[in-house]
Amino acid sequence: MTQSILDRLQSDYPDIPPVVRLKAALLFFGLRTEKGVVRALVEAGDWAFPNFMPHHLSPDFPAYRGARQVPFPYLLRLADDTQVRLRLKEDSPFTLRHIDGTSLPELESTDLAWTDEHQQAPLTEAPQGQAYALYELDRRITTLSFEPRLLWSDALTADGTPFKATGLSQHGDMLVLNPAPGCEYFVAPFGHEKRNLSCQFCLYGLPDQRMSSLGQKLFQAELPEAHLQRICEACAHPQTQARHLYLVSGSMVDMAEEGKRFVQLARALNKAGLTDRYYVACGSGAIPKESMLEMKALGVRGACFNLEVWDPEQFERVCPGKSNFVGRERWIQSLMDAVEVFGEGNVMSAFVGGAELDGEGAFEDQEAALKSNLEGAEFLLSRRIQPIYSLHWKMTGKQRGLEPIYSLDHFLQLNRGLADARRRHGLLINPEFFCRRCAYMQLEPDYDHWWTDTMVESP
Ligand code: SF4
Structure with a gap:
């Protein structure tokens, strides 16, 4: 069975504050490159403060609003206001789900903004408050959102x-x-x-x-x-x-x-x-x-x-x-x-x-x-x-x-x-x-x- 990274850090560094261990692990591992997560992040790029480097969509995805280089959220904001720079890694144990615990859905052919004909599809609206839950494997860790574009x-x-x-x-x-x-x-x-x-x-x-x-x-x-x-x-x-x-x-x-x-x-x-x-x-x-x-x-x-x-x-x-x-x-x-x-x-x-x-x-x-x-x-x-x-x-x-x-x-x-x-x-x-x-x-x-x-x- 895969050992939880947060459990491992807790046992190796019990004297380090839990929030510091979590932030360090997120900075190192980022979020896992899952299709549902990538889709949600690209769509959040409509309202979140963007990274200065655009995200390059992988061949698994069609263009978004006609573009293959798209804005991507820069910063995660955890429930206790901790700020973490976002990155993606294939082998990360961390993923996002909806706040109710359901998985983020993959793309479907009916999603308008992802089709060439709909470059002008309405922008995704910023959700109220903390819209996502952070999971390590199957364990819920906290809730989060992305820093919005002001x-x-x-x-x-x-x-x-x-x-x-x-x-x-x-x-x-x-x-x-x-x-x-x-x-x-x-x-x-x-x-x-x-x-x-x-x-x-x-x-x-x-x-x-x-x-x-x-x-x-x-x-x-x-x-x-x-x-x-x-x-x-x-x-x-x-x-x-x-x-x-x-x-x-x-x-x-x-x-x-x-x-x-x-x-x-x-x-x-x-x-x-x-x-x-x-x-x-x-x-x-x-x-x-x-x-x-x-x-x-x-x-x-x-x-x-x-x-x-x-x-x-x-x-x-x-x-x-x-x-x-x-x-x-x-x-x-x-x-x-x-x-x-x-x-x-x-x-x-x-x-x-x-x-x-x-x-x-x-x-x-x-x-x-x-x-x-x-x-x-x-x-x-x-x-x-x-x-x-x-x-x-x-x-x-x-x-x-x-x-x-x-x-x-x-x-x-x-x-x-x-x-x-x-x-x-x-x-x-x-x-x-x-x-x-x-x-x-x-x-x-x-x-x-x-x-x-x-x-x-x-x-
Ligand atoms: S980190 Fe070094 S190379 Fe980069 S801008 Fe600063 S001084 Fe220049």
């Missing part, structure tokens, strides 16, 4: 630009603004040649057609004023239902120039009153302290400069652009500067849990990787910098989508160690900056929320 994402700016074409996206109660997505590390000038020095796991920063519609030019910091105006209009929409605004962009090879870009952005948001409305955080690469001070004066409250990988050799291997153009020591110094500028609880650095175990030259020993990451957490927390880890999803290379099974256990062990370290250092995740309504790939806010909610006193 009104702002279909609105237009005064000059007719769709809000969603301004670089704005949403993870639960966090707006994420990326007005310059092309990362210069993909085409890094190296002497007389250009090289791809992008981070090994990254697809998102690839310079592509998104740049031209946003008016981004590589190696140029300044953002077009007209575009800043559109961004401010979009962020000012009254129904974003967001409380955090996180600013990101592709990296620049010159950190001073990157600092200027974020200051320009902060100035525009400040002028529009948006630094009062949202907790605005700067998610740039490492930037000079002068830029941080300017942003702080403009109302930016937090900073997150992502080191991605802690071990020095692995950092150089996995993040050659960051390593060459900034360097690990300068990156860490920039994080320490940020604590001085923004204060403790307002500085984080994100890591990709497992990237150091992947690819040629990776750590061969999981224990060594875990030890290195936890040493890194001690170093950072003692300097009042919060490390946060997302689970490494293989999105690139021939083995994409096929993470080794140890990733799940490694991720849980790592999160348990990080949670212990946060409590020892008296520095839990600041929910003003990052909370469980927006953490869709990380476990730290869920862990800390559980501790503060469940434990009357700290051990």
Whole structure:
């Protein structure tokens, strides 16, 4: 008989909160690729907040509204408000059913939107509340829905630009603004040649057609004023239902120039009153302290400069652009500067849990990787910098989508160690900056929320 993964995790990690075990398992396994589930997800794409990558329908399905690449829900929202990024895997033990426990039906030839003649069939309406039940094998776990597409994402700016074409996206109660997505590390000038020095796991920063519609030019910091105006209009929409605004962009090879870009952005948001409305955080690469001070004066409250990988050799291997153009020591110094500028609880650095175990030259020993990451957490927390880890999803290379099974256990062990370290250092995740309504790939806010909610006193 197949052993339940949740039972196995409960017996191996009884000290890890159940919600954290469930979220980690869902992040690792996703939902099973069953025809009824895929059909329901494609139809939910009519109303749910979409993943930035469309779903490619398999040959088992006809086109949906005449298209083979279709919008797909980005985020699951569990009954207790836990947020989880959605993925599909063939061998997942998790599936969806209707809330009454009946199976989701497969497609029938009479389903209009799935026939070529009916590209204009009425859109599927968003159900009220939690419409689905999550099952592990035959055991009901909880109910869930998908994060809906909110009104702002279909609105237009005064000059007719769709809000969603301004670089704005949403993870639960966090707006994420990326007005310059092309990362210069993909085409890094190296002497007389250009090289791809992008981070090994990254697809998102690839310079592509998104740049031209946003008016981004590589190696140029300044953002077009007209575009800043559109961004401010979009962020000012009254129904974003967001409380955090996180600013990101592709990296620049010159950190001073990157600092200027974020200051320009902060100035525009400040002028529009948006630094009062949202907790605005700067998610740039490492930037000079002068830029941080300017942003702080403009109302930016937090900073997150992502080191991605802690071990020095692995950092150089996995993040050659960051390593060459900034360097690990300068990156860490920039994080320490940020604590001085923004204060403790307002500085984080994100890591990709497992990237150091992947690819040629990776750590061969999981224990060594875990030890290195936890040493890194001690170093950072003692300097009042919060490390946060997302689970490494293989999105690139021939083995994409096929993470080794140890990733799940490694991720849980790592999160348990990080949670212990946060409590020892008296520095839990600041929910003003990052909370469980927006953490869709990380476990730290869920862990800390559980501790503060469940434990009357700290051990
Ligand atoms: S710095 Fe790395 S992770 Fe960030 S966009 Fe560039 S390649 Fe991607």
